[in-house]
Amino acid sequence: MKTKKRKQTDGAELDVGREILLTIKRIGINGEGIGYYKKKAVFVPGALPGEVVEASITKVQSSYAEGKIKKIKQTSELRQTPFCPVYDECGGCQLQHMTYEGQLKAKEDMVRGAFERYTEMKELPLRPILGMDEPWNYRNKAQLQAGMRDGKVIMGLYAADSHRLVDIGDCPIQHPETNRMISAAREALEKLNIPVYNERKRTGVVRTIVARVGFETGEQQLILVTAEDKLPRTKELIAELRMRLPRLTSISQNINKRKTPLIFGDKTITLWGKEAIDESLGNVKFSLSPRAFFQLNPSQTVKLYNAVKEAAGLTGSELVVDAYCGVGTIALWLAPDARKVRGIEVIPEAVADAKRNAEKSGITNAEFYVGQAEKLLPQWVKRGERPDVIVVDPPRVGCDKALLDAILKAKPKRFVYVSCNPSTLAKNIADLLKEYKLEWVQPVDMFPHTAHVECVSKLILKKEAGKN
Structure with a gap:
């Protein structure tokens, strides 16, 4: 005989199969709604901020729980019908059930929340997110x-x-x-x-x-x-x-x-x-072999790279180092405004592509090196070639600690951090704040209808901050 599932009472502990009433507070980094039961975060896919949902608990861990929607008791004004017929099955998008204006606000909140969790900053200099006028058909x-x-x-x-x-x-x-x-x-x-x-x-x-x-x-x-x-x-x-x-x-x-x-x-x-x-992209030309990485949303990439250029603050006299240069996209975008740009990348094929892209674009002041930035940077500084600006665009895991240490020793006047993961961005910036001041963070919506958000952060060496 089946036993009827009991609704959660205030005094009961969470366990799998329990049903609870939950008010959703925000969107998590994977697009799920997050509510709190007795200060424990409960992740509920498909739930939106402001909604009250009846959720069935599917997983319980020491610091969080997961649940699924049984019933939406109070619907958010941000909820909409997904455009894609297989949205609920596919998994490629996470936020099509939310209006685009709601998505943009949620992504700003993701960035703000990451800095609240991982830094001691009292106020985050967060700029309004750069979204798309038409957030469809953008992937190349x-x-x-x-x-x-x-x-x-x-x-x-x-x-x-x-x-x-x-x-x-x-x-x-x-x-x-x-x-x-x-x-x-x-x-x-x-x-x-x-x-x-x-x-x-x-x-x-x-x-x-x-x-x-x-x-x-x-x-x-x-x-x-x-x-x-x-x-x-x-x-x-x-x-x-x-x-x-x-x-x-x-x-x-x-x-x-x-x-x-x-x-x-x-x-x-x-x-x-x-x-x-x-x-x-703009005046920069690229040759894309089958395995070459290239940004998936070209129109938003221009906005992203223009934010990088603004953060770099180039006057034509600077030595710029791009520490995760890939096929040279950011380095070549900055090169026309710099004295010299050096890109570093561990993948030899990517460096070969970067050199070809520079030649194709007629850019002569960009050099590309195979290696690890944490090893090459100290060598250059020791030779008296200290970079004025360092740019990083690392994978989701963020910058390696050895690279952060190398940057703190190199002490570039400006440091530009491009990130696809607000959590690792905030963690890394927390380590840099002893030497650098965070001027601003610019979110860019590179992937509408997903939970991903890209950010450009401008940091200035503290002893230089008063000169700007």
């Missing part, structure tokens, strides 16, 4: 897994916390051309009966389709990631893709035989067309 690259369902080829993303592939058609946050490229690849694979990869059985060939479009140039790049060296019916596949996609510029095959969550393997073959496609 799609990466979708291939699978089979009911004898048909499907392309999609895995549902959250599962290996169930959700078929995605016209994704509303993707550029329309990447949607067309994915659709054409699906139809061509199906027509030619080219086997797609089965992750569980480890059989089949095509694992992933990657489609990228140049917003400025219109060039199109299609990459088929395969689990084997041989791609069946290659000539026929190329003919089919070219017929269906008249603007196609490049078709490549990347081989990834490993059992890994990583998309790409080490070997890439150009099957047809150009090895790389061209793209530009």
Whole structure:
């Protein structure tokens, strides 16, 4: 006989299966609503600030709990019907059920909350977030897994916390051309009966389709990631893709035989067309090989990089170091206003791309080095080449402590921190505040309808702050 679940009483402790009434206070870094029960945070996916929800507890840890909505007792005015038909299944977006104005405010609150948790700052110099006028069709690259369902080829993303592939058609946050490229690849694979990869059985060939479009140039790049060296019916596949996609510029095959969550393997073959496609941001030109990293939202990237330029405060006399330079995007954006820019990156292929991008853009005062910034910076300072400005754009884990120590010893007049994770940004800045003053933090909404927020932070060496 089933026992009826009891609603939580004020005196009871949380346990799995309990139902509680919860007032949602804010949005968490993964897009979930956060409420508090006896000072314990309860994370509820799909809940919005200001809502009162009846939630069933699904997980209990010492410092937090998780729950799912049973019923919304009081609905937020920020709630809206998601535009995408597979939003609840896909997991690619987390905030489509919230108005865009609400999303922007929530992201500002995420940044503010991170600094409250990890620093002792009494007041955060936070600027209003830079959002988009039209927050749709902004992504220039799609990466979708291939699978089979009911004898048909499907392309999609895995549902959250599962290996169930959700078929995605016209994704509303993707550029329309990447949607067309994915659709054409699906139809061509199906027509030619080219086997797609089965992750569980480890059989089949095509694992992933990657489609990228140049917003400025219109060039199109299609990459088929395969689990084997041989791609069946290659000539026929190329003919089919070219017929269906008249603007196609490049078709490549990347081989990834490993059992890994990583998309790409080490070997890439150009099957047809150009090895790389061209793209530009402002006056800077880029050559994008299949595995080259490039910002996914070009229009917001210009806003982001202009904030970096403002924070750097260049007059033409400065030595600038970009400590995580990648393919040179930020370094090349700053180079026209600096005396010299030096980019540092641990991946040799990225440094080679950065050098090519500099040459392509006619930029002669940018140098790029393979290595670790925490090792190269002290060497340069010892030679009397102290940077005036250091810029970092690290991965989500933030800056390595060794790099922060190297920066504190190098003492650049200005330090510009670009971050995709407010928590690690706040933690790192807390370590820098003994030598630096935080002038401002500029959030930029690079990925509307997701829980991600990018920030540019300007820090000034304290002994220099009075001179500005």
